[in-house]
Amino acid sequence: MDKSHKTLxxxxxxxxxxxxxxxxELSSLINSIRLAAKIVNHKVNKAGLIDILGASGDTxxxxxxxxxxxxxxxxxxxxxxxxxEIVCGIAxxxxxxxxxxxxxxxxxxxxxxxxxxxxxxxxxxxxNVSVGTVFSIYRRITPLGMxxxxxxFLQKGSEQVAAGYIVYGTSTMLVYTxxxxxxxxxxxxxxxxxYLSHPNMEFPKDGNIFSINEGNYSHFPQGVKDYIKxxxxxxxxxxxxxxxxxxxxxxxxxxxxxxxIYIYPTSSKSPKGKLRLLYECNPIAFITxxxxxKATDGFNRILDIQPTELHQRVPFFCGSLNMVKKAESFxxxxx
Ligand code: AHG
Ligand code: MN
Ligand code: MN
Numbered sequence: 001m002d003k004s005h006k007t008l009x010x011x012x013x014x015x016x017x018x019x020x021x022x023x024x025e026l027s028s029l030i031n032s033i034r035l036a037a038k039i040v041n042h043k044v045n046k047a048g049l050i051d052i053l054g055a056s057g058d059t060x061x062x063x064x065x066x067x068x069x070x071x072x073x074x075x076x077x078x079x080x081x082x083x084x085e086i087v088c089g090i091a092x093x094x095x096x097x098x099x100x101x102x103x104x105x106x107x108x109x110x111x112x113x114x115x116x117x118x119x120x121x122x123x124x125x126x127x128n129v130s131v132g133t134v135f136s137i138y139r140r141i142t143p144l145g146m147x148x149x150x151x152x153f154l155q156k157g158s159e160q161v162a163a164g165y166i167v168y169g170t171s172t173m174l175v176y177t178x179x180x181x182x183x184x185x186x187x188x189x190x191x192x193x194x195y196l197s198h199p200n201m202e203f204p205k206d207g208n209i210f211s212i213n214e215g216n217y218s219h220f221p222q223g224v225k226d227y228i229k230x231x232x233x234x235x236x237x238x239x240x241x242x243x244x245x246x247x248x249x250x251x252x253x254x255x256x257x258x259x260x261i262y263i264y265p266t267s268s269k270s271p272k273g274k275l276r277l278l279y280e281c282n283p284i285a286f287i288t289x290x291x292x293x294k295a296t297d298g299f300n301r302i303l304d305i306q307p308t309e310l311h312q313r314v315p316f317f318c319g320s321l322n323m324v325k326k327a328e329s330f331x332x333x334x335x
């Protein structure tokens with residue numbers, strides 16, 4: 001017997017009133033993401049059996065090698081989002097520029113833009129370790145009737161109307177927020193139905209897990225090095241446990257449930273950080289704050305950053321409130 005009988009579809013309808021714009025619109029958008037998530041899940045689940053593992057032979061705009069599943073997931077989410085009269089533009093990690101989506105009569109009357117990392121944690125695809133999808137949704141700011149412009153995508157994270165992620169793990173979950181808390185839904189694969197399994201998800205205020213690629217230690221800023229040493233110190237409830245999957249979505253999901261911090265800082269190898277502001281950090285930061293956690297670039301709130309480029313990178317400190325505050329206190333010593 002499933003823990004909850006409420007399906008994602010029912011939940012969306014029950015909570016439409018929370019959406020300050022026309023209620024059916026967001027429902028339709030989340031529904032298209034729900035559908036795409038099921039299709040990608042189906043593929044990811046049998047990845048070892050079909051010719052979908054490995055590199056595609058192409059690189060994306062960021063010079064990263066694209067995996068076959070990166071492209072598959074990108075295509076699935078694109079077609080699911082395009083086939084509704086809701087979305088006017090989409091930006092994806094796997095596409096250099098944003099794409100414009102026209103309405104039924106080739107008009108430009110659709111109202112929402114979506115930014116997406118179709119498959120997060122690519123390096124884990126071939127080894128049967130959890131991967132994810134991250135999405136961020138805004139209302140367009142340019143007038144209806146006009147094609148979307150770059151400004152519609154370069155909005156601050158604080159303007160998001162919804163955001164979420166899917167984690168394709170030991171079970172597949174869809175977690176999202178529309179600004180009224182965070183709810184998680186687990187897929188029953190036999191029925192193809194998501195059920196509300198994690199209502200009102202909240203970050204523990206404190207935690208004892210830290211997640212950072214310590215292989216880059218010698219390239220980290222001094223504040224980050226000092227914080228790592230603090231986590232390892234033998235005092236009170238320390239040393240903390242170190243856990244790093246290498247799929248930000250999966251690392252984040254674990255930390256939100258158990259209490260922890262995820263850091264992808266600047267380094268001498270990647271001076272701006274690695275993670276992308278618009279379709280990785282902003283949606284995760286929105287969820288973090290809705291769950292009572294904190295998300296910053298080490299100094300400033302992620303959701304307040306004015307984006308200047310579609311594929312902009314940013315350092316990311318995210319997790320349990322008191323752990324992020326502590327990490328920031330080390331960063332402040334080296335402004
Ligand atoms: P993506 O697969 O979408 O390119 O993202 C990978 C990201 C993120 O998921 C992960 O936490 C991080 O890259 C891991 O990077 P390192 O291997 O440098 O630690
Ligand atoms: Mn990613
Ligand atoms: Mn990706």
